[in-house]
Amino acid sequence: MTFTAYQQERRDRFLSAPVVPAPDPWRPAAPLIPVGGLLGVGFAPDPVSGQDLLMVVSSSGHGLFDASTGERLARDYDPDPETSTPTGPGLSCPGIGPLAGTPVRIAGLFGGGLHTTTEDGWTVEVASPDWPHHRVLLSADGGLCRGPAGEKWWHIFHARWSELRAAGFSPSGRTLVVATSSDITLLTR
Structure with missing residues (x-):
């Protein structure tokens, strides 16, 4: 495959950027949360009692988490087979x-997909300069991811061992989730 000069420069920039913690005001909401057989994630359309809630759909059921702490609030080990997989034009589950x-x-x-921008200008992007390994970039x-990594953009996650399922913000913009086939990472501010 032949790359344009712009594509090659961008590819080289992403390949050379080290994985670093997200910058202030972002912080981990919880340690990495293992979820075997993760199929997808989704945020509640509106915060509930001021909380961003994250629903996780896996091959072994559904879970609901407080996205600001990682606390599991509810678990359904045996959801209705008719509605347990996100299907249809809305890709939703009850x-x-x-x-x-x-x-x-x-x-x-x-x-x-999840929200990729916040009202105050944060952006999350998934890049794959060495496909199938995905990088999650916060900017x-x-x-634009211009300039050196660590100034206006950060390589915050590298999916090497698990398949990336989704990355994005809650509707409030206060939470960022990175979901792979085996776990979720939550950042909050």
Whole structure:
């Protein structure tokens, strides 16, 4: 494959950027949360009692987490087979726990997407300069990723051992999730 000079420069920049912790004001909400057989994730459409809630769909059921702490709030080990997989044009599953009766859009193996920007200018991007290994980039420059890594953009996650399912912000912009086939990483501010 032949790259243009711009493509080669961008590829080289992403390949050389080390994985670093997200910059202030971002911080880990919890240690890495293992979820075997993860299919997808989705945030509650609106914060509940001021909390960003994250629904996780896996091959062994559904879970609901407080995205700011990583605390599991609800678990359904045996969801209804008719609605347990995100399908249809909305790619949604019925919520559980405090989201019971609320459809939650799920992004992951079956498609869909999460918010990639926040109202105050943070952007998350997935790059694959050495496909199939994905890099998650967080930027404060509108997703341009210009200049040296660590100034206006940061390489915050490298999916080497698990398949990336989704990366994105909650509707409030206060939480960022990176979901792979085996775990979730939550950042909050």
